[in-house]
Amino acid sequence: MAGALGYHSTDRGRGARLCFHLKPGSYDTAGLIEVLEQMKVFYRGERVVLVWDGLSAHWSRAMRAWVTEQDWLTLERLPAYAPELNPVELLWSSLKKRELANLAGDHLADVADATEQGIRRINANPRLPWSFLAHTGLTIHPPPPPNLRKDQ
Secondary structure (H helix, E strand, O other): OEEEEEOOOOOHHHOOEEEEEOOOOOOOHHHHHHHHHHHHHHOOOOOEEEEEOOOHHHOOHHHHHHHHOOOOEEEEEOOOOOHHHOHHHHHHHHHHHOOOOOOOOOOHHHHHHHHHHHHHHHHHOOHHHHHHHHHHOOOOOOOOOOOOOOOO
């Protein structure tokens, strides 16, 4: 599973957005680029700052080359060994404690169905994704207007 929580920096009222992707096997660079291509469609031209952990596929040469061609995407790296700073870890924890707890499905579709049920639960409470971010201690600050210099 791959997941992302999206927070709008200038309009908290828009709510957090959850992106979710599931596939058999593990994710490599090519699989993650496919996810990012879908994320680009999901965010429909909005600029995205993606905060990623240190997974090697996140920072491979091929990934960095692909990202440099994307005008909508900026990558930021979390410090090493800092899952407590990643709000997506709290998303996974929430799913594992509820919908995926003791799940012994016969097929990947069973996991997908349970996960989608959990995503609906989380989306039904607009404060929950924001609580994941708050729990990390991180905040989102909108960028200053382009015409405002730091020395003003």
